[in-house]
Amino acid sequence: MALKTRLTEMFGVETPIVMGGMTGVGYAPLVAAVANAGALGFITAHHSQTAEELEKEIQRCRDLTDKPFGVNLTLLPSLNPIPYDEYRQAIIESGIKIVETAGRAPVDHIPAFKAAGVKVIHKCTSVRHSVSAVKYGVDVISIDGFECAGHPGEDDVGLIVLLPATVDAVAPVPVIASGGMADGRSLAAALALGADGVNMGTRFMATRECAIHENVKQKIVENTERDTLLTNRTLRNTSRVARNAVSEEVVAIQQDPTKTIDDVRHLVAGVRGRTNVMGAGDTDGGIWTVGQSQGLIHDVPTCAELVHRITREAEEVIAARLDVMLGKRAMAPA
């Protein structure tokens, strides 16, 4: 594999592919498998109740890989207070050098990370939020297009426009393309649009090492790009999730703009999706997060097979397909 970008140089990884933090998915064994495949994975910090638990999760990953990996800090308001400052300390003391932040700009965490030599990749969904995160001092922007799983924001701008607009707005800060990325064509396209790498969530769910129920992986393979729904639009907290019995019920309730979170709380509860869907394999048993890129996913490979294949395909697109268009090689007969 020989795709070198500022991302591979900055983080010492072999290929410019990232697996962002994922609630219910981003545990040490998967993160280590991604790292061993030559890509950059992130442990999801808020799976751990305490800083001590996070330290153990980091160590569990270290026991499985000697390659670089990072920790995701999703900075969102929560009913149960999340010990972000303690997490930050655990990250620094564990010697982690890469953090992915999301939810809001990590203003209050940047000075300590900078002092400890930790690089911060901030993931957000708009040009304006990218620009302000760069002003606060983040090192890399990961820009999530409207296609993405989870929280695409409220602007509804697809990655084909959002990515180059962000690249221009934050230059020379490196940008990672996120949302809808699934194969080597996505990677080559993202690099062509000015990115230094891609971030994928949905694609890594359908891998052998991902610990979610096999039914969910098969559902991702069966689903098309049309099988997601947007919930919580009226609450201005949009989530892209799998189209199923529960998400259709939520969307039907939310046709009435006066409905509040209390009207859907029993349906959207994260624990319900994690237990019934990810754990027990009932893909209609609760809300589960997935992106439009499932329409491009047709198999459940190992992380190594996936990462190597995406890298090889991207190299082929760049060196064979695009090179031909420059007249440097003979075109294959039609």
Ligand SMILES: Cc1cc2nc3c(=O)[nH]c(=O)nc-3n(C[C@H](O)[C@H](O)[C@H](O)COP(=O)(O)O)c2cc1C
């Ligand atoms: C099941 C699942 C859970 C996720 N949870 C989080 C999270 O807790 N924090 C976060 O920053 N991003 C989360 N994401 C978003 C991913 O890190 C990534 O930005 C997104 O999946 C990219 O879009 P894609 O799915 O089209 O590749 C989640 C994604 C999925 C699929």
